[in-house]
Amino acid sequence: MEKGDPIIKVENLVAGYGDTVILEHISFNVYPGEIFVILGGSGCGKSTLLKHLIGLIKPLSGVITIDGEIVTEEDEESFKRIIRKIGVLYQSSALLGSMTLGENIALPIKEYSGLDPESVERIVRMKLKLVGLEGFENHLPSEISGGMKKRAGLARAIALNPAILMFDEPSAGLDPVTSAGLDELILDLNKNSGTTMVIVTHELSSIFTIADRIIMLDRKTKGIIAEGDPRYLRDHSPDPYVKEFFNPVKEKRG
Ligand SMILES: Nc1ncnc2c1ncn2[C@@H]1O[C@H](COP(=O)(O)OP(=O)(O)O)[C@@H](O)[C@H]1O
Numbered sequence: 001m002e003k004g005d006p007i008i009k010v011e012n013l014v015a016g017y018g019d020t021v022i023l024e025h026i027s028f029n030v031y032p033g034e035i036f037v038i039l040g041g042s043g044c045g046k047s048t049l050l051k052h053l054i055g056l057i058k059p060l061s062g063v064i065t066i067d068g069e070i071v072t073e074e075d076e077e078s079f080k081r082i083i084r085k086i087g088v089l090y091q092s093s094a095l096l097g098s099m100t101l102g103e104n105i106a107l108p109i110k111e112y113s114g115l116d117p118e119s120v121e122r123i124v125r126m127k128l129k130l131v132g133l134e135g136f137e138n139h140l141p142s143e144i145s146g147g148m149k150k151r152a153g154l155a156r157a158i159a160l161n162p163a164i165l166m167f168d169e170p171s172a173g174l175d176p177v178t179s180a181g182l183d184e185l186i187l188d189l190n191k192n193s194g195t196t197m198v199i200v201t202h203e204l205s206s207i208f209t210i211a212d213r214i215i216m217l218d219r220k221t222k223g224i225i226a227e228g229d230p231r232y233l234r235d236h237s238p239d240p241y242v243k244e245f246f247n248p249v250k251e252k253r254g
Pocket residue numbers: 017022040041042043044045046047048049
């Protein structure tokens with residue numbers, strides 16, 4: 001299949017904190033419109049990698065390119081252009097508690113679009129509708145459920161129609177039904193808007209439902225130990241660790 005040029009290119013990334021190397025020799029591409037999932041055990045560097053993709057942390061070495069723009073360059077203007085192309089949904093949703101959902105979502109639109117208040121309001125209502133929260137613009141975050149908070153965070157992440165959406169463990173803390181609903185929403189958004197998605201998760205059901213391709217990071221080797229279609233890896237990976245991850249032994253009930 002012809003995939004065209006990658007929208008995200010990671011070349012020989014070495015990442016860490018101070019003298020501690022967390023990841024090394026990391027190279028991969030993400031193509032436009034893909035749902036790309038980052039896997040790996042706790043503490044292996046998934047969030048660290050995501051922060052490098054956004055440009056929040058500079059690598060020890062290596063080059064990251066987003067939509068033709070080098071993230072790793074020390075250039076404030078280029079950083080601003082890149083960050084405009086990326087919507088991020090953090091684990092905590094990071095909604096401001098003192099503001100209504102509508103005000104939360106209006107924030108980035110007001111800051112970046114220069115639109116008049118009525119247009120901003122119209123976009124806010126449209127985004128809330130897209131995530132299934134029509135009519136909730138006057139609610140405070142404390143008045144809605146965990147799943148709804150994730151949806152509201154998502155509405156804010158897509159407020160500026162980003163080309164790329166990044167999620168750090170979106171289903172963490174959600175029950176299976178709510179989590180499945182969020183997966184469906186992610187698939188809908190991907191299908192309808194063509195948004196490229198990079199998602200950190202370790203929910204197997206979610207991975208098999210949404211992922212086009214995955215990479216699996218490994219704490220021991222600090223590298224990528226598996227890459228590709230998760231359904232294929234589940235059945236054909238030669239690596240016992242990878243195979244076990246995709247085929248967990250179910251605990252017996254009784
Ligand atoms: N700000 C930081 N300073 C120093 N070490 C960090 C920092 N953030 C994360 N780490 C360390 O980097 C490793 C990878 O962390 P992280 O990327 O959060 O893993 P994951 O998201 O896969 O659970 C861990 O050992 C963690 O303790």
